[in-house]
Amino acid sequence: MTDPLDLLDIPTVLTDEERDIQSTVAGFVADRVRPHVAEWFGDGRFPRELAPELGRLGLLGMHLEGYGCAGVHATGYGLACLELEAADSGLRSFVSVQGSLSMFSIWRYGSREQKEEWLPRLAAGTAIGCFGLTEPDHGSDPAGMRTKAVRDGDDWVLNGTKTWITNGGIADVATIWATTQEGIRGFLVPRGTPGFTTRDIDGKLSLRASVTSELHLADVRLPDTARLPAATGLSAPLSCLNEARFGILFGAVGAARDCLRAALSYADTRVQFGRPISGFQLTQRKLADMAVSLNTSMLLALHLGRLKDAGRIRAEQVSVGKLNNVREALSIARECRTILGANGISLEYAPLRHANNLESVLTYEGTAEIHTLAIGQALTGVPAYR
Incomplete structure (x- = not known):
């Protein structure tokens, strides 16, 4: 069975450092999150005890410089978000809010005293x-x-x-x-x-x-x-949101990949009419369509990551990534649930949990409608939401 992102050999376009970051985060998720995440979701609980562990890995504010932050480039941060959300959107949301909203607002707009007081503790996960x-x-x-x-x-x-x-x-x-x-x-x-x-x-x-x-x-x-002395006007909080949206467009790919992996594994072992359902044409069409969507979303994320690393990314480009990748991930999660049949509504399997989470991701950090209109404004020059 081929990993869905191996279809276009996407891992080969990553640098060694990027693969190391992705592998490290994936290993942490496998050891500390996957065995428990369904229980946390069922109980409605976030494991605060993970915060210092995330800090020791350098994941909190990892794309920021100084004050105990790792200073990783944007694409590496995106790949970390991908692996975190492959476990659960709640985990990626914690890291995203901590680093791209709370810490970034202080790092970009705060005084030296505010930065020295809060950023090292937030980076370490000893403060939230x-x-x-x-x-x-x-x-x-x-x-x-x-x-x-x-x-x-x-x-x-x-x-x-x-x-x-x-x-x-x-x-x-x-x-x-x-x-x-x-x-x-x-x-x-x-x-x-x-x-x-x-x-x-x-x-x-x-x-x-x-x-x-x-x-x-x-x-x-x-x-x-x-008061954050350098924050003047609405552009300040909106710039923070743009940082968070960048992590989301990678994170959604992780959720979609996890769903497709679950569907591929299930289809290969679920036997109906005397053979695995992976051998039926309708199932293969679903899997093929989802794999194409997943891979194109990943390529879009990587392209935007390269633009951000080069300092050339624009807000409407982030809107394209957030709108497309979350929308496609939600569609993939729902379709994967159909392959799992009735078993798909159980917390034993991830797709419906991811689908439920992605309903929120579709809405927060700018709804799908707002990002659509942001793209529309970039194309026409007309702000239709005003």
Whole structure:
């Protein structure tokens, strides 16, 4: 049985360093995640104890320079995300939010003191961060956020609510975006700050092995040193989101590959009408179509990785990758479940768990509709969502 990504010899276009990164993360996932991930998903629990292990591997903020970060190039970071999401989207989401949202916001927009205080601990996994942008009434339109920060002498007073915040309930520090008289600004809010509380969102059917929370700010008083000094305007949080979306477009390929591997293995051993179902034409058509989709998604991810490594990637190109690869991964996960038949609805098999997770991935970090319109704007010059 051929590995689906061997169909076009894709591993041969990777560098030795990239293959080493991918192999190291895959080994960690095989040892520490795969034996337990179905249980974590079923119980609705994220294993916080993994954070220091991820830190020791250098996976937290791995694409950032200095302050204990590994400084790995973008494609290597993408391949790590691929292997993490091949286990579960919740694991990749933790790493993505920690590194590309929480840490990147501090690394790119923070003061030297903020960086020295938080980045080494976040890189080591001894502290956890989150990123508070989305609000109950403002998801795709963050410019309309209602969270406000008002100056009071030398301090700021914050009031508002954020929702659907990954890592929120376990975070030691939250990057909170708020409107001010000078425009949108970012603030670092440590856990334990008076007036700052969190509530985990229960009853999820997706991303169950991940912490998702509401953040509540009621007269939260912060010194001006909590403000991210270089973050001015909406472009600051959007640049952080673009970093996270890049990891997603690789991660989705990992989820799709895991589903297709499961379907290929199952089809080779499931016997109906006297022979394995892999020998039937309809099954082979499904497998072939999915393999073509998976390989083209991987080639797209690698192309975008090379562009990012060269410093030439544009936001609409990331939108192309996120839209296509998540959409194709979700389709593959659903189709693989059909090959597994009734067994496919069991947590014993990964495809439906991946499909459930990918429903969230399709929505967060920009919905499919928003990325479609971002691409449309790049093609026509017309911002149709305004």
